[in-house]
Amino acid sequence: MKKHPATTPTPQSTNKLETLGILLIKNHYFVFSIIIIASLSLVVYLVDTTLQMPSDSSYRDQQTNAGSTIKFDKATIDKIKSLRSSSDTQSALPPLPSGSRTNPFSE
Numbered sequence: 001m002k003k004h005p006a007t008t009p010t011p012q013s014t015n016k017l018e019t020l021g022i023l024l025i026k027n028h029y030f031v032f033s034i035i036i037i038a039s040l041s042l043v044v045y046l047v048d049t050t051l052q053m054p055s056d057s058s059y060r061d062q063q064t065n066a067g068s069t070i071k072f073d074k075a076t077i078d079k080i081k082s083l084r085s086s087s088d089t090q091s092a093l094p095p096l097p098s099g100s101r102t103n104p105f106s107e
Contacts, residue, residue, distance in 0.1 A: 024031060072080075
């Protein structure tokens, strides 16, 4: 297996940046894994601290109360009052058309 030219240090490459670059090239999978694990750990920590924060109860109560007040105008109230309730039996069911299907399971 032929080595990558950047991974083989030469006597002239005494520069610290070149040495660091060589180490990163050799170990890029390990460095990438460490960065991913650290990022995921940070995300889990931030989500946990966000969920552990106490909620603002006054704001929650204000929004709950604002959502529970429903306003109707007079025309809507009159329409609702004119509706027939389910317990009223003023009219029977409409007659079925003749020649309709019958239930084969009834006796």
